[in-house]
Amino acid sequence: MRSFRDFASGVGFFLQGFGWVARNGRWWLFGLIPALIAFAVYVVALIFLGTNAGDLAAFLTPFADSWSWRELFRTLVGVALFLGGLALAVLTFTALTLAIGEPFYERLSAAADVLETEDDQPWWRTLPRSIRDSLITLCWVLLFTVPLFFLGFVPVVGQTVVPVLGALISGFFLTVELTTLALERRGMARKQRFALLRANKASALGFGVAVFALFLVPFVAIVAMPAAVAGAALLVRTRLASAP
Template identity: 35%
Template sequence: MVRDYLDGAAFLGRGWQLLRRRPGLFVLGMVPAFLVWLVLAGLFVLLVLNLGGVTAWLTPFADGWPDPLRDLLRWGLAIAVVVAAVLLWTATFTGITLTVGDPFYERVWRGAEDLLGPVELGDGFGFWESVRDGLKLMLVGLGIALLVLASGFVPVVGPVLALALGVALSGRMLARDLVENPLAARGFDKAAQARFLEPHRRRVHGFGMVCQACFLVPFGGVVMMPAAIAGATALVRDLLPDERAQAFVKQSRA
């Protein structure tokens, strides 16, 4: 079971290997991610600068508490607010970036397909489907952020457990979004994708969690997004037996 998660996580490295052969795809994939990151970074700094006021506003009932208890509660809640903001950041960053950057990322994953070997492909789901998926990812991120925020009232342990849960839940959603277009280009609709991915859910989930964890690192989302797109394409190839053989032959000749 653990091996399946690790096997899935390894495809982020496969994505890097592909982009090393086509550096232009890496640079192209960074463009929308960097622009979205700049906007969200400004909002995050604004939150941190006003963190004391935010925690006081969330805990008016503690105004009359003795200093040690009040400070302990508000420091714990401040940590939870920051963790929740980071998780919401990553979900929002990913959702917006995949939506506005869809034309860029289509070139990235199709370029990765070319590097892995010829295969007959159709169109992906298109822009409006990407918008819907991006909004869904942001809503999931909002729900997870609220869970983390609520956990802030449980000192120390609450935010840590909620962070781990947030990475697991967000990673699952992220992985499904990343493999969606390569599968759609092969004729898989939403229902067919769900059925196809079910036997491989641990590998897909492992891939999504390692991508999500990298997105938590400052500037990590900008650098890792192109590799995640290429890695998802390689993962789809590996899940399809016929195409796995083609990709193996192509890579062995490269």
């Protein structure tokens, strides 16, 4: 029961992020800039993948050349490749947007989570570390999601269990990315941040799954990104910073 309450409170922090940017409209507009840039990059990449999925599927399945149903098989592979690319785009959108918008979101996070003392460093010094941490997080994501991708082809399991597990895993790592700014301002290294979020898993999952679900809707990711950053700062300030 407590886990459910913590999960619900995690969702609530995301909603609080929307409330914060609604009251501070200039920060919402400020946070849209890097999200728009990242979105444009992904649109171009997905259009390229969609128009070349058939050729890529044929390249990856030379063993099917003699099959009578090779066209149907390669169509399914092409669809799977595009859906996999779309899922990867959702998973990496936050990391890329935060990397592009490091100075933007650092200021937005600091405005939502005002500290008396903080580990304040110029963004150009923290950017290489942030990119490295994001790449490590991406490796962890792929470690979980690649097996789930193949399990998605298993009847019944692929249509029921896999989407739920995928949303939970993706949600947790989205929370990892989004809370990085607020936790780094408290001087916490990557291993410390992971340990803290694992110790507060239900809240982290509630927040991240809510973000993940909205980010699946086209264009909503752009609008919701500033709210996600603000909500993550509020989650850290109210729940994580006071955790034992």
